[in-house]
Amino acid sequence: MGVSGSGKTTLARLLAEAWQATFLDADDIHDAAARTRMAMGLPLTDAMRDPWVARIAAELSRRVAAGERVVLAFSGLRRRHRDRLRDTGLSLRFLFLHGDKDLIATRMQARSGHYMPASLLDSQFDTLEMPAGEADVVTLAIDRPPAALLRDALAAVRLTA
Numbered sequence: 001m002g003v004s005g006s007g008k009t010t011l012a013r014l015l016a017e018a019w020q021a022t023f024l025d026a027d028d029i030h031d032a033a034a035r036t037r038m039a040m041g042l043p044l045t046d047a048m049r050d051p052w053v054a055r056i057a058a059e060l061s062r063r064v065a066a067g068e069r070v071v072l073a074f075s076g077l078r079r080r081h082r083d084r085l086r087d088t089g090l091s092l093r094f095l096f097l098h099g100d101k102d103l104i105a106t107r108m109q110a111r112s113g114h115y116m117p118a119s120l121l122d123s124q125f126d127t128l129e130m131p132a133g134e135a136d137v138v139t140l141a142i143d144r145p146p147a148a149l150l151r152d153a154l155a156a157v158r159l160t161a
Contacts, residue, residue, distance in 0.1 A: 001076030002097035003124035005108035012073035014150045026074040029055050043123035053081045061088050077127045099142035
């Protein structure tokens with residue numbers, strides 16, 4: 001979990017491969033209207049996010065019920081969104097990719113082919129409710145190499161396996 005550009009997809013793909021799990025990107029579960037809105041530089045409202053989070057929870061539940069181990073790249077900016085996933089009753093571990101806004105902005109400006117413009121980064125940070133006191137959240141500093149993040153991510157998920 002984390003703001004756009006924090007490295008969620010990169011780490012989740014690496015973790016899914018190393019942990020022999022299915023990779024699921026919550027961005028793929030956004031509807032067309034949400035993607036269009038964000039591409040236009042307009043942030044989503046909580047009312048727009050709620051059905052998306054419900055679809056993510058349903059997809060996670062379906063996959064786990066089918067016997068899959070899943071790694072999800074998911075912003076999880078609001079506590080209530082994280083709580084909605086917790087309400088599934090699944091065994092979860094959230095990895096919060098936390099970093100400096102300037103570093104993330106540089107990353108966002110360097111990437112291509114993503115619908116989320118760097119102009120929405122401020123709204124991402126404004127929306128983010130820090131996961132302080134949430135026992136199932138492990139914070140990972142994003143200013144380290146992917147291999148170091150993967151090592152810490154593997155250690156965190158092994159606690160729930």
